[in-house]
Amino acid sequence: MSEVIPHWLTKQAGLAPEQTAIEYVNGNTMSFLELKETSQRFARQLAHIGVQKGSHVGILSNNNAAMVIALHALSYLGAVSVMLNTRLTGEELNYQLNDAEVSLVLTSDKLINDIEQMNLSVSVKTFTEITGLPESDVKLMTELYLDDPFTIIYTSGTTGFPKGVIHTYGNHWWSAIGSALNLGLSAGDKWLATLPIFHVSGLSIFMKSVIYGMPVYLLEKFDEMVVHDAIMSRGVTIVSVVTVMLQRLVKLIGGERYPDAFRCMLLGGGPAPKPLLEKAKARNIPVFQSYGMTETSSQIVTLSPKDALNKIGSAGKALFPAQLQVAHPTDDPVGEIFVKGPMVTKGYFKKAEVTKKTIQDGWLATGDLGYLDEGGFLYVVDRRKDLIISGGENVYPTEVESVLSGMEQIDEVGVVGKVDEEWGQVPVAFVVADGQVTGQEIIQYAQNYLATYKLPKHIYFVDSLPRNASNKLVRTELVKWLERMKK
Amino acid sequence: MSEVIPHWLTKQAGLAPEQTAIEYVNGNTMSFLELKETSQRFARQLAHIGVQKGSHVGILSNNNAAMVIALHALSYLGAVSVMLNTRLTGEELNYQLNDAEVSLVLTSDKLINDIEQMNLSVSVKTFTEITGLPESDVKLMTELYLDDPFTIIYTSGTTGFPKGVIHTYGNHWWSAIGSALNLGLSAGDKWLATLPIFHVSGLSIFMKSVIYGMPVYLLEKFDEMVVHDAIMSRGVTIVSVVTVMLQRLVKLIGGERYPDAFRCMLLGGGPAPKPLLEKAKARNIPVFQSYGMTETSSQIVTLSPKDALNKIGSAGKALFPAQLQVAHPTDDPVGEIFVKGPMVTKGYFKKAEVTKKTIQDGWLATGDLGYLDEGGFLYVVDRRKDLIISGGENVYPTEVESVLSGMEQIDEVGVVGKVDEEWGQVPVAFVVADGQVTGQEIIQYAQNYLATYKLPKHIYFVDSLPRNASNKLVRTELVKWLERMKK
Numbered sequence: 001m002s003e004v005i006p007h008w009l010t011k012q013a014g015l016a017p018e019q020t021a022i023e024y025v026n027g028n029t030m031s032f033l034e035l036k037e038t039s040q041r042f043a044r045q046l047a048h049i050g051v052q053k054g055s056h057v058g059i060l061s062n063n064n065a066a067m068v069i070a071l072h073a074l075s076y077l078g079a080v081s082v083m084l085n086t087r088l089t090g091e092e093l094n095y096q097l098n099d100a101e102v103s104l105v106l107t108s109d110k111l112i113n114d115i116e117q118m119n120l121s122v123s124v125k126t127f128t129e130i131t132g133l134p135e136s137d138v139k140l141m142t143e144l145y146l147d148d149p150f151t152i153i154y155t156s157g158t159t160g161f162p163k164g165v166i167h168t169y170g171n172h173w174w175s176a177i178g179s180a181l182n183l184g185l186s187a188g189d190k191w192l193a194t195l196p197i198f199h200v201s202g203l204s205i206f207m208k209s210v211i212y213g214m215p216v217y218l219l220e221k222f223d224e225m226v227v228h229d230a231i232m233s234r235g236v237t238i239v240s241v242v243t244v245m246l247q248r249l250v251k252l253i254g255g256e257r258y259p260d261a262f263r264c265m266l267l268g269g270g271p272a273p274k275p276l277l278e279k280a281k282a283r284n285i286p287v288f289q290s291y292g293m294t295e296t297s298s299q300i301v302t303l304s305p306k307d308a309l310n311k312i313g314s315a316g317k318a319l320f321p322a323q324l325q326v327a328h329p330t331d332d333p334v335g336e337i338f339v340k341g342p343m344v345t346k347g348y349f350k351k352a353e354v355t356k357k358t359i360q361d362g363w364l365a366t367g368d369l370g371y372l373d374e375g376g377f378l379y380v381v382d383r384r385k386d387l388i389i390s391g392g393e394n395v396y397p398t399e400v401e402s403v404l405s406g407m408e409q410i411d412e413v414g415v416v417g418k419v420d421e422e423w424g425q426v427p428v429a430f431v432v433a434d435g436q437v438t439g440q441e442i443i444q445y446a447q448n449y450l451a452t453y454k455l456p457k458h459i460y461f462v463d464s465l466p467r468n469a470s471n472k473l474v475r476t477e478l479v480k481w482l483e484r485m486k487k
Numbered sequence: 488m489s490e491v492i493p494h495w496l497t498k499q500a501g502l503a504p505e506q507t508a509i510e511y512v513n514g515n516t517m518s519f520l521e522l523k524e525t526s527q528r529f530a531r532q533l534a535h536i537g538v539q540k541g542s543h544v545g546i547l548s549n550n551n552a553a554m555v556i557a558l559h560a561l562s563y564l565g566a567v568s569v570m571l572n573t574r575l576t577g578e579e580l581n582y583q584l585n586d587a588e589v590s591l592v593l594t595s596d597k598l599i600n601d602i603e604q605m606n607l608s609v610s611v612k613t614f615t616e617i618t619g620l621p622e623s624d625v626k627l628m629t630e631l632y633l634d635d636p637f638t639i640i641y642t643s644g645t646t647g648f649p650k651g652v653i654h655t656y657g658n659h660w661w662s663a664i665g666s667a668l669n670l671g672l673s674a675g676d677k678w679l680a681t682l683p684i685f686h687v688s689g690l691s692i693f694m695k696s697v698i699y700g701m702p703v704y705l706l707e708k709f710d711e712m713v714v715h716d717a718i719m720s721r722g723v724t725i726v727s728v729v730t731v732m733l734q735r736l737v738k739l740i741g742g743e744r745y746p747d748a749f750r751c752m753l754l755g756g757g758p759a760p761k762p763l764l765e766k767a768k769a770r771n772i773p774v775f776q777s778y779g780m781t782e783t784s785s786q787i788v789t790l791s792p793k794d795a796l797n798k799i800g801s802a803g804k805a806l807f808p809a810q811l812q813v814a815h816p817t818d819d820p821v822g823e824i825f826v827k828g829p830m831v832t833k834g835y836f837k838k839a840e841v842t843k844k845t846i847q848d849g850w851l852a853t854g855d856l857g858y859l860d861e862g863g864f865l866y867v868v869d870r871r872k873d874l875i876i877s878g879g880e881n882v883y884p885t886e887v888e889s890v891l892s893g894m895e896q897i898d899e900v901g902v903v904g905k906v907d908e909e910w911g912q913v914p915v916a917f918v919v920a921d922g923q924v925t926g927q928e929i930i931q932y933a934q935n936y937l938a939t940y941k942l943p944k945h946i947y948f949v950d951s952l953p954r955n956a957s958n959k960l961v962r963t964e965l966v967k968w969l970e971r972m973k974k
Binding site for chain 1: 490491492493495498499501502503630657661664667668671672673674698699700791792793804805807808809810827828829849863
């Protein structure tokens with residue numbers, strides 16, 4: 001039976017009207033009461049141009065409060081938000097708009113000119129345009145049915161066409177509750193949002209905000225100086241980051257120490273190199289590794305406060321309402337990771353077949369490889385599709401990257417498989433170096449830690465690595481670079 | 488769609504095996520791992536004598552760990568626990584056993600002799616007897632379906648026959664989550680359980696324990712010295728109490744002060760006299776008034792930490808997942824309280840008609856009277872059936888009790904209506920006095936605060952007031968006393 005709760009923003013505005021919902025870098029704030037009233041007004045303005053229960057509306061914006069308001073406004077109408085990645089090309093956007101049956105796209109003043117060049121197949125309006133419209137006298141939602149869809153986000157899916165992951169209100173609710181049961185709930189918390197809100201990692205922070213009654217410190221984009229300052233002197237207690245952000249913050253902190261009130265650096269976006277985690281630990285940064293994906297409405301496996309500093313390299317255990325299994329048909333403890341729980345999507349939009357194949361009896365096949373230690377802690381090894389098979393041996397790119405990144409002179413590294421006549425595939429490394437170092441020196445260093453078949457057969461020095469909007473390494477792009485080099 | 492979560496005790500034992508689940512007065516503790524293993528063993532022993540999925544098993548015991556273990560054991564079998572009040576007569580018990588279709592009653596060594604005198608209609612076994620049985624090799628539940636029934640508790644229902652309130656796993660889950668979203672979740676919490684576990688107020692503490700991973704300090708019965716000591720020196724941070732317990736604790740604390748870590752005295756069981764709340768505030772006791780009933784799986788309306796000391800007399804606002812309305816068809820702001828939320832029971836066992844009448848579109852008609860102030864805070868006035876109508880005027884017993892209890896010499900007071908030829912009903916008061924005071928002096932005192940029609944027309948001095956197992960005043964018993972006096 002679908003549970004019904006009061007509309008969460010209305011509820012929070014009733015419980016804690018004066019409490020800060022959003023804090024900006026310039027020090028301005030918006031309270032929950034203001035957020036509610038602004039969102040409800042925006043909803044009535046959207047209703048004026050025909051948005052209604054069941055409408056699919058795209059949100060195409062970099063982080064700002066307007067997109068959070070739009071999101072809540074759509075929930076007041078019972079409409080579905082399709083969160084669009086601002087890095088997509090016009091063609092990619094049109095694919096998603098068409099697939100998700102979007103009737104209107106909302107965007108920011110900053111992006112509108114670029115978007116107009118794109119020839120999108122649906123009508124586009126800026127947030128500012130909407131706020132200039134008259135308000136329709138419509139009945140807004142006072143309750144939320146947890147089984148109703150709220151957002152659709154396309155998986156970065158680098159193979160095949162992207163699929164729209166449907167998140168119900170319940171998925172977001174359970175994600176927020178699962179995290180609270182792990183991290184605890186403190187009246188003094190302030191969560192910094194620098195991950196893109198069009199990804200579930202950023203979006204989920206704003207769901208937690210209304211459910212917990214917690215301020216979010218909102219950044220338009222990642223800037224390590226601003227994040228560092230926010231932790232040091234703006235009362236931020238939790239930050240969600242991906243590996244490269246942590247790398248930059250660790251570099252920046254130097255001999256300083258974060259305030260004691262700073263209690264969690266929630267690390268997602270794939271396995272992190274162990275040397276980086278060791279460095280963070282040495283600097284007393286409470287890194288909580290986690291594991292999750294769009295389909296799990298953000299983290300579903302996370303280290304707990306008591307294990308964060310002891311279980312380095314592990315993503316932890318499944319959150320309280322969730323379950324975790326590793327399927328390893330052979331003796332090899334490494335196998336595909338399966339997860340289950342009420343934060344897991346019920347499926348992909350209009351993709352019944354794929355849904356049925358991917359989610360069976362509630363268990364989501366993640367396509368990721370990992371293993372459990374004897375204490376039940378998860379170690380994520382790699383994406384299954386990134387696995388390099390060299391002469392019949394499994395080479396996990398993350399393991400090789402982790403070793404190389406331990407070398408003083410190496411800033412960033414990405415490892416992929418290259419087609420090889422003799423071995424089928426061999427690992428090669430793309431390196432962003434800090435200082436003078438040769439490929440030979442790198443391979444000599446790696447020989448101390450890696451079996452021969454895992455050693456990169458080539459080191460390519462580059463200025464930067466390809467990353468997506470979440471700053472996650474895009475290995476498929478490295479594969480394309482290799483192909484281009486062949487020509 | 489019914490959500491599925493891992494079995495909560497198995498899960499907590501996996502997340503925090505060493506964490507204390509139950510702490511006894513003698514200092515002994517039981518960890519979550521031990522609680523899980525003991526409960527699973529008990530489940531297999533129950534299976535040996537035929538308890539299985541869908542069985543209804545009575546638990547008839549005063550507070551002890553064995554009944555908590557039995558409760559979890561039944562959940563491992565998918566059986567339903569019928570929580571029985573130890574104060575009931577044999578006849579009353581047989582009514583509930585028959586109505587709830589109970590096939591077996593579990594009880595303690597202490598009670599077995601008394602129970603054997605009662606001629607119960609079903610087989611009775613002690614917890615100790617069960618632990619002597621062989622274990623059946625049955626498959627235990629690894630998951631919980633939130634829509635499945637877990638417990639049945641009969642409402643004290645003093646008019647008509649008692650009704651069995653069904654609580655699903657989801658009801659208990661949402662109750663625990665609603666409370667956490669109000670009080671916060673801290674790794675240092677320890678909740679003291681002195682309320683009977685056969686009532687939902689006591690039971691709910693053990694649900695929170697497994698869901699939060701929080702130790703419970705377990706008392707067999709209320710003893711103000713032991714509770715005081717537990718707060719002062721045993722690390723207890725939260726205590727659930729009813730009015731009379733608070734009264735005794737306030738008396739005991741004298742000029743002392745509870746430690747800063749003690750953060751919540753959760754007060755339920757009906758409206759509390761304002762003078763008592765003022766006294767508690769003067770002694771820096773963080774009293775959080777709350778409102779709830781068996782049908783709402785314990786509290787559903789509660790003061791928040793920030794309002795606890797400012798909104799004295801109010802029960803607060805509906806918990807985050809819950810809603811609250813007061814139906815007042817006339818100008819009088821006082822009306823019947825209605826509540827809705829996923830912690831509200833889906834209905835009474837085998838009482839479809841009553842269920843349909845009491846719960847409409849999810850809204851539970853509570854039968855209680857109250858009003859909302861302009862900030863939306865609930866003030867519970869009285870049970871509707873306790874209302875005294877005197878010459879057409881409404882007299883709320885709680886208001887009169889609250890005034891009288893402000894008098895130095897009065898320890899406890901209960902007010903009910905007495906049939907009167909002239910006025911229909913008049914209020915009369917039963918008083919437990921501390922020191923020398925006459926009825927006339929009491930009425931003179933009350934005249935300073937109450938309109939004439941609210942003044943008690945009689946003061947009866949008694950040694951103690953009738954209270955139920957939760958220590959709540961039983962006004963229907965006072966009415967019986969009045970009737971007996973007439974004869």
